[in-house]
Amino acid sequence: MKKAVFPGSFDPLTLGHTDIIDRALPLFDEIILAIGTNSSKKYMFSLQERLHFLKETYKNESKIKVDTYSGLTIDYCKSQDAAFILRGLRNAQDLEFEKSIGQTNYKMSGIDSDFLLSSSGKAHISSTVVRDVMQHNGNYEFMVPDVVKKK
Numbered sequence: 113m114k115k116a117v118f119p120g121s122f123d124p125l126t127l128g129h130t131d132i133i134d135r136a137l138p139l140f141d142e143i144i145l146a147i148g149t150n151s152s153k154k155y156m157f158s159l160q161e162r163l164h165f166l167k168e169t170y171k172n173e174s175k176i177k178v179d180t181y182s183g184l185t186i187d188y189c190k191s192q193d194a195a196f197i198l199r200g201l202r203n204a205q206d207l208e209f210e211k212s213i214g215q216t217n218y219k220m221s222g223i224d225s226d227f228l229l230s231s232s233g234k235a236h237i238s239s240t241v242v243r244d245v246m247q248h249n250g251n252y253e254f255m256v257p258d259v260v261k262k263k
Contacts (some may be wrong), residue, residue, distance in 0.1 A: 115142045116196035116226065119185045121239065122147055123155045124260045127164040128237035132200035132228050139226070144192055146171070147180045156243050168259045186221040187261055197225045202235040 118133060134142055145166045149159065163178060170176040181188040185197060197217060199210050214225030237255045245252040253261050
């Protein structure tokens with residue numbers, strides 16, 4: 113069984129995330145959308161809200177599991193028997209950042225990182241940008257799935 117973990121804070125879930133997830137579905141038997149928890153980080157949306165965003169968006173997709181974890185992503189992957197970490201790349205900065213993490217993860221665990229490039233028209237979307245636009249009462253709706261728009 114080809115199982116991947118797509119880790120993130122999903123604060124909030126964006127169309128950039130769903131682009132990567134939807135395009136990865138044919139590649140894996142199961143994808144675990146894993147919300148990493150970090151008690152020292154300030155989030156805009158509660159853990160329950162972020163879980164709801166993911167579960168509601170993928171409620172009809174049998175290949176998707178939604179979970180939370182703390183600690184190292186590779187330790188979580190091992191606990192789930194996942195051989196792959198799924199990551200999206202928007203630009204060259206993402207590539208450099210993710211490359212070093214992916215190489216370190218592989219050296220530590222043998223768990224490979226699979227990278228998908230953002231689809232055309234999605235590379236500008238990030239949770240950071242969405243949060244900033246939301247905080248300043250701007251139009252963010254074109255960057256998020258319907259479940260987030262309702263918040």
